Amino acid sequence: xxxxxxxxxxxxxxxxxxxxxxxxxxxxxxxxxxxxxxxxxxxxxxxxxxxxxxxxxxxxxxxxxxxxxxxxxxxxxxxxxxxxxxxxxxxxxxxxxxxxxxxxxxxxxxxxxxxxxxxxxxxxxxxxxxxxxxxxxxxxxxxxxxxxxxxxxxxxxxxxxxxxxxxxxxxxxxxxxxxxxxxxxxxxxxxxxx
Amino acid sequence: xxxxxxxxxxxxxxxxxxxxxxxxxxxxxxxxxxxxxxxxxxxxxxxxxxxxxxxxxxxxxxxxxxxxxxxxxxxxxxxxxxxxxxxxxxxxxxxxxxxxxxxxxxxxxxxxxxxxxxxxxxxxxxxxxxxxxxxxxxxxxxxxxxxxxxxxxxxxxxxxxxxxxxxxxxxxxxxxxxxxxxxxxxxxxxxxxx
DNA sequence: CCGGGACGATAACATATGTTATCAAGTTCA
DNA sequence: TGAACTTGATAACATATGTTATCGTCCCGG
Numbered sequence: 001x002x003x004x005x006x007x008x009x010x011x012x013x014x015x016x017x018x019x020x021x022x023x024x025x026x027x028x029x030x031x032x033x034x035x036x037x038x039x040x041x042x043x044x045x046x047x048x049x050x051x052x053x054x055x056x057x058x059x060x061x062x063x064x065x066x067x068x069x070x071x072x073x074x075x076x077x078x079x080x081x082x083x084x085x086x087x088x089x090x091x092x093x094x095x096x097x098x099x100x101x102x103x104x105x106x107x108x109x110x111x112x113x114x115x116x117x118x119x120x121x122x123x124x125x126x127x128x129x130x131x132x133x134x135x136x137x138x139x140x141x142x143x144x145x146x147x148x149x150x151x152x153x154x155x156x157x158x159x160x161x162x163x164x165x166x167x168x169x170x171x172x173x174x175x176x177x178x179x180x181x182x183x184x185x186x187x188x189x190x191x192x193x194x
Numbered sequence: 195x196x197x198x199x200x201x202x203x204x205x206x207x208x209x210x211x212x213x214x215x216x217x218x219x220x221x222x223x224x225x226x227x228x229x230x231x232x233x234x235x236x237x238x239x240x241x242x243x244x245x246x247x248x249x250x251x252x253x254x255x256x257x258x259x260x261x262x263x264x265x266x267x268x269x270x271x272x273x274x275x276x277x278x279x280x281x282x283x284x285x286x287x288x289x290x291x292x293x294x295x296x297x298x299x300x301x302x303x304x305x306x307x308x309x310x311x312x313x314x315x316x317x318x319x320x321x322x323x324x325x326x327x328x329x330x331x332x333x334x335x336x337x338x339x340x341x342x343x344x345x346x347x348x349x350x351x352x353x354x355x356x357x358x359x360x361x362x363x364x365x366x367x368x369x370x371x372x373x374x375x376x377x378x379x380x381x382x383x384x385x386x387x388x
Numbered sequence: 389c390c391g392g393g394a395c396g397a398t399a400a401c402a403t404a405t406g407t408t409a410t411c412a413a414g415t416t417c418a
Numbered sequence: 419t420g421a422a423c424t425t426g427a428t429a430a431c432a433t434a435t436g437t438t439a440t441c442g443t444c445c446c447g448g
Contacts, residue, residue, distance in 0.1 A: 058337050065333060081322040087333075107315075114314040120304040123314075127321045128275040134328035139259060139281075141335050142368035143252050146405085166426065174336040179405055181427055340435085360396065373435055375397055 041079035043100040050096020235273035237294040244290020
C-alpha cells in the first residue's frame, strides 16, 4: 500500500529533500477524503500532523484496512504504481497537515534512486519489510482471537487505541463494534478486582 | 514472502536462464521440509512439479499461510533478504520436483538486473502485485465469512481445493477443520435438491 | 496381507460473535 | 443554547464457530 524510505535509509534523505519543493501542503479537517475508492491515485501522501485511515466500502459499512500517523507516508500503492482505480478510500481521522507529491515526481525520484549502487538491495529490504507487515496482519488474524488482537494493539500500538474511534478499530480487527465493546468491558473486569 | 519474475517480465527471462546451471534439482516425497521455521533461508525455491505450503506452528497445531504450485517460485522472503530466522516452515504437500538457487546467486542476479533501464519500474510493479496479494488476503478475511472465503477458493482457485488436504485449507481459511467440514456439507445440501 | 496412520464426516455441547434495539454522554454547529 | 450527530455501552436473542469424541475409509509400509 505504500513505502516510506525516509529515516529508514538515511543516505536517501538527500534525494527526498530535493523533492520537497514539489510537495503541496494542506491543512484539512477530520473526515477529509484524500483519495476516493475507484479513483486513480495521483499523489504520494505524507502526514506531518494528524492521522489517516484506509478503508473500503462493503455493503454499506466500512472495513478499515490500516492506520497512519505523523511522519508516515502512503499511497494506494497498486493504484499509484499501476495506474488502476484504487480499491481503497484514504481519509483523515483527525484534523491533519499533509503533503502531496504528484506521481510524476515520484517516478522521477525512483529513476534517480535506481542509480544508487545498492539500490537493488535497498528496495528489496523495503519490500521485504512491507511484505512482512501485511503477512503479519494475515497471520495474526488466522492465529489470534479478536480479544488477543485487541490486546496486541493495546500493547504494541497503543496510540491507535488512544486516537482512533472505536468502530474503526472494530472493523480493522474484523469484529462488530458491539463485540469490541464487549471485549473491552471483559478486559476491564479482569483487571479491576485484584 | 516471494517474488517470481519469470513469465511476468519476459525480457528478464534471459537473465534468469543464465542462472539455471546454478540451480540444484531435487525430487522429494510429500511432507519434505524445505526450510524449517527458525532457520535462515539460504535458497530461492522454484517448483517444477508438485505443490508446497508455508505454515507456522502455533501451540502445537499448524497455521497454513500460503500454497504454491507448478512454475511458481518462493522463498521465506524476509529471512532470505534480511538474513534473519524464518517465521515459517516450507514443506511439500505432494511428491515434488524442485530447484534451489543459493542466495548468493540471487543477489548477483538482482545486481545485474538493476542495470536494466526500467528496473525501478519493474520492481515497483512486482512489489505492488505482491503487496496487493497479501492485502487482499487480509481484506478478504475481515470482509468475508469463512463460508464465503471457501466459495471464493472454490471459484477462483479450485486447484487448491482439489490438491490440498482439507485441514491445511481450514487453517488457511482461519477456521477449525471440523467447521470447514460443516461448511462443505452445508454447501452440498444447498446444491443437491434443485 | 495386515496394521497403523492420515484424512474426513458427524454429533453434542460450550463459547464466541453478530444483530438489533435502546440509552447516555460528548461534540459540533447553526 | 438547542438540535443533530457521533461515539460508546449494554441487553437480549440468534447464529456461527470451537472443542472433543467417535466412526469409517483409504492408503502406505512392513
